Amino acid sequence: xxxxxxxxxxxxxxxxxxxxxxxxxxxxxxxxxxxxxxxxxxxxxxxxxxxxxxxxxxxxxxxxxxxxxxxxxxxxxxxxxxxxxxxxxxxxxxxxxxxxxxxxxxxxxxxxxxxxxxxxxxxxxxxxxxxxxxxxxxxxxxxxxxxxxxxxxxxxxxxxxxxxxxxxxxxxxxxxxxxxxxxxxxxxxxxxxxxxxxxxxxxxxxxxxxxxxxxxxxxxxxxxxxxxxxxxxxxxxxxxxxxxxxxxxxxxxxxxxxxxxxxxxxxxxxxxxxxxxxxxxxxxxxxxxxxxxxxxxxxxxxxxxxxxxxxxxxxxxxxxxxxxxxxxxxxxxxxxxxxxxxxxxxxxxxxxxxxxxxxxxxxxxxxxxxxxxxxxxxxxx
Amino acid sequence: xxxxxxxxxxxxxxxxxxxxxxxxxxxxxxxxxxxxxxxxxxxxxxxxxxxxxxxxxxxxxxxxxxxxxxxxxxxxxxxxxxxxxxxxxxxxxxxxxxxxxxxxxxxxxxxxxxxxxxxxxxxxxxxxxxxxxxxxxxxxxxxxxxxxxxxxxxxxxxxxxxxxxxxxxxxxxxxxxxxxxxxxxxxxxxxxxxxxxxxxxxxxxxxxxxxxxxxxxxxxxxxxxxxxxxxxxxxxxxxxxxxxxxxxxxxxxxxxxxxxxxxxxxxxxxxxxxxxxxxxxxxxxxxxxxxxxxxxxxxxxxxxxxxxxxxxxxxxxxxxxxxxxxxxxxxxxxxxxxxxxxxxxxxxxxxxxxxxxxxxxxxxxxxx
Numbered sequence: 001x002x003x004x005x006x007x008x009x010x011x012x013x014x015x016x017x018x019x020x021x022x023x024x025x026x027x028x029x030x031x032x033x034x035x036x037x038x039x040x041x042x043x044x045x046x047x048x049x050x051x052x053x054x055x056x057x058x059x060x061x062x063x064x065x066x067x068x069x070x071x072x073x074x075x076x077x078x079x080x081x082x083x084x085x086x087x088x089x090x091x092x093x094x095x096x097x098x099x100x101x102x103x104x105x106x107x108x109x110x111x112x113x114x115x116x117x118x119x120x121x122x123x124x125x126x127x128x129x130x131x132x133x134x135x136x137x138x139x140x141x142x143x144x145x146x147x148x149x150x151x152x153x154x155x156x157x158x159x160x161x162x163x164x165x166x167x168x169x170x171x172x173x174x175x176x177x178x179x180x181x182x183x184x185x186x187x188x189x190x191x192x193x194x195x196x197x198x199x200x201x202x203x204x205x206x207x208x209x210x211x212x213x214x215x216x217x218x219x220x221x222x223x224x225x226x227x228x229x230x231x232x233x234x235x236x237x238x239x240x241x242x243x244x245x246x247x248x249x250x251x252x253x254x255x256x257x258x259x260x261x262x263x264x265x266x267x268x269x270x271x272x273x274x275x276x277x278x279x280x281x282x283x284x285x286x287x288x289x290x291x292x293x294x295x296x297x298x299x300x301x302x303x304x305x306x307x308x309x310x311x312x313x314x315x316x317x318x319x320x321x322x323x324x325x326x327x328x329x330x331x332x333x334x335x336x337x338x339x340x341x342x343x344x345x346x347x348x349x350x351x352x353x354x355x356x357x358x359x360x361x362x363x364x365x366x367x368x369x370x371x372x373x374x375x376x377x378x379x380x381x
Numbered sequence: 382x383x384x385x386x387x388x389x390x391x392x393x394x395x396x397x398x399x400x401x402x403x404x405x406x407x408x409x410x411x412x413x414x415x416x417x418x419x420x421x422x423x424x425x426x427x428x429x430x431x432x433x434x435x436x437x438x439x440x441x442x443x444x445x446x447x448x449x450x451x452x453x454x455x456x457x458x459x460x461x462x463x464x465x466x467x468x469x470x471x472x473x474x475x476x477x478x479x480x481x482x483x484x485x486x487x488x489x490x491x492x493x494x495x496x497x498x499x500x501x502x503x504x505x506x507x508x509x510x511x512x513x514x515x516x517x518x519x520x521x522x523x524x525x526x527x528x529x530x531x532x533x534x535x536x537x538x539x540x541x542x543x544x545x546x547x548x549x550x551x552x553x554x555x556x557x558x559x560x561x562x563x564x565x566x567x568x569x570x571x572x573x574x575x576x577x578x579x580x581x582x583x584x585x586x587x588x589x590x591x592x593x594x595x596x597x598x599x600x601x602x603x604x605x606x607x608x609x610x611x612x613x614x615x616x617x618x619x620x621x622x623x624x625x626x627x628x629x630x631x632x633x634x635x636x637x638x639x640x641x642x643x644x645x646x647x648x649x650x651x652x653x654x655x656x657x658x659x660x661x662x663x664x665x666x667x668x669x670x671x672x673x674x675x676x677x678x679x680x681x682x683x684x685x686x687x688x689x690x691x692x693x694x695x696x697x698x699x700x701x702x703x704x705x706x707x708x709x710x711x712x713x714x715x716x717x718x719x720x721x722x723x724x725x726x727x728x729x730x731x732x733x734x735x736x737x738x739x740x741x742x743x744x745x746x747x748x749x
Binding site: 299302306308323324325373 | 414498
């Protein structure tokens with residue numbers, strides 16, 4: 001049973017068909033001036049309009065990249081560098097995705113000052129906490145929309161409003177949020193946003209970088225005039241076409257999926273309760289498809305393996321060297337390193353292919369494994 | 382229980398021995414799971430980490446064999462129970478054996494516990510040793526390849542551990558293992574055997590130790606007190622060692638024959654067979670008797686005092702977890718901190734740590 005949709009989702013049948021169609025029918029390079037080129041460009045631009053509509057942006061402000069990681073690298077680096085004359089202070093949070101954190105660390109080595117704002121115990125970074133660290137030198141703030149590990153939603157709209165007033169650029173990593181949240185770049189007052197195809201039933205290796213028109217940004221990948229010189233490289237036409245299809249479907253099914261995922265979440269937690277398991281949920285107000293659960297007294301490394309043996313795929317933290325699991329930096333930021341919840345929590349995430357019966361069965365299996373581990377542990381004392 | 386229902390968790394290091402162990406068990410029909418132990422982190426500034434490279438090999442082999450694989454982190458357990466012990470012994474002027482401790486505390490304790498949590502029936506390792514399941518328990522026998530036999534390092538295993546252990550290579554010669562790996566086209570077939578202590582790897586031993594322990598240079602003296610030069614720090618020398626003394630001059634080469642810890646003096650003597658290097662008896666601590674047999678309080682058997690040394694006839698007198706071991710013939714360079722391991726024919730009876738060395742009924746106080 002696959003319960004790791006936050007890691008990646010299977011491609012939807014429509015997206016696969018869209019991909020296959022573009023791969024076989026669209027032979028041109030979107031930069032070429034001939035008919036085949038125009039056909040490729042039309043395919044790309046159709047997807048661009050679909051994506052733009054989904055986030056309330058003009059089509060010209062939507063760029064295609066190789067994925068969420070590239071979007072984060074490109075946007076943060078490009079915005080920081082292009083606006084360096086206004087200041088060298090950048091702000092982000094301690095619970096961002098590694099592609100955001102590592103980009104900021106690199107910028108620090110290049111002379112920028114970065115403030116990493118801590119979340120509260122609920123995994124939320126308050127707008128006041130952001131406000132406190134802003135200086136005259138601050139040019140850019142990046143706060144993720146919904147956390148990829150615990151799912152907690154951040155007060156993006158309020159932060160956006162604050163930063164609009166302070167004339168500070170605002171980026172949000174909405175890679176996890178797109179599946180279940182309605183995103184509108186104007187309502188959120190964001191200047192830049194990262195999205196990814198494979199979290200919403202699209203292909204891997206394709207992503208979106210939104211940049212508000214008029215905002216200066218340095219290109220990241222150079223060597224061509226594609227994407228209005230902001231991202232060089234021949235467009236990945238089949239993946240872009242499939243991404244467009246996936247976004248369209250994602251928008252059409254969002255409301256009903258959110259309701260379904262909430263049911264799944266209830267089934268999970270009620271099962272754990274009924275089975276008498278000692279557990280708690282990490283973070284409040286989470287994205288509908290993510291639930292992060294701490295199982296008291298359980299070693300997460302062992303739990304993941306035991307669940308895998310039962311054919312249940314969930315995850316925890318981030319992969320460390322040599323295949324071992326490192327405590328999640330998100331949980332460490334929420335609770336501190338010593339807290340045992342950093343070592344006994346798993347992320348369960350839902351997607352379209354699940355059924356209520358399947359989720360109920362998986363919940364029962366997880367409960368059985370956790371109980372068995374507790375028995376074994378007590379037995380060995 | 383059929384083999385299909387018997388779950389074996391194989392400790393995989395990314396080397397050819399554990400690779401072939403997993404392959405053989407899979408071919409025999411067991412429910413095999415490969416697990417890599419990450420015990421040490423040597424990630425350098427370029428991001429290179431030996432464990433990552435080794436784990437890549439584990440993945441390649443498990444993909445070829447068609448078994449699931451995982452990784453488990455025992456860095457903390459290793460540091461606390463193996464590495465701290467290792468440093469501590471050096472601080473005491475002794476020469477520890479971290480491989481013995483790694484088997485005792487990590488591979489057959491932390492790892493075995495982990496495997497049991499995965500409902501394993503057995504753990505398997507690529508050691509050259511054999512288990513023989515008898516009526517009254519499990520005996521551990523030397524590996525059929527006597528040149529590769531690793532029972533010396535396994536002397537601290539208990540009956541409970543042996544009951545849960547398989548050594549799939551025990552009946553094979555190393556050359557046969559290589560041939561099996563090559564025939565199966567395993568990714569690790571041509572991989573060089575690791576040498577030395579795992580956490581030091583290919584690095585210079587002296588440099589490594591110097592990073593963790595302060596080295597204090599001092600005098601090298603003969604037993605008569607004649608100063609022969611300076612040493613770099615007592616921890617860098619092992620009894621019977623010739624290299625690194627740097628004493629020239631006429632006559633036979635010089636050897637380390639003892640240490641005066643309180644004066645920071647390294648005792649040296651001329652000639653491989655210097656009489657001060659020879660002793661008649663040792664006292665061992667932390668002695669573990671793994672054999673399922675009942676042993677008398679005093680008995681004769683053979684013993685090894687170093688890895689890959691021929692056995693010596695001894696008389697053992699047991700006293701709880703201690704033992705007095707008297708040699709049939711004087712033995713050269715018995716080194717405190719190393720293991721003494723007892724055998725009856727091919728069966729490993731058990732072993733302990735060499736604590737003191739005796740000659741003519743007196744403990745040698747210069748043997749640190």
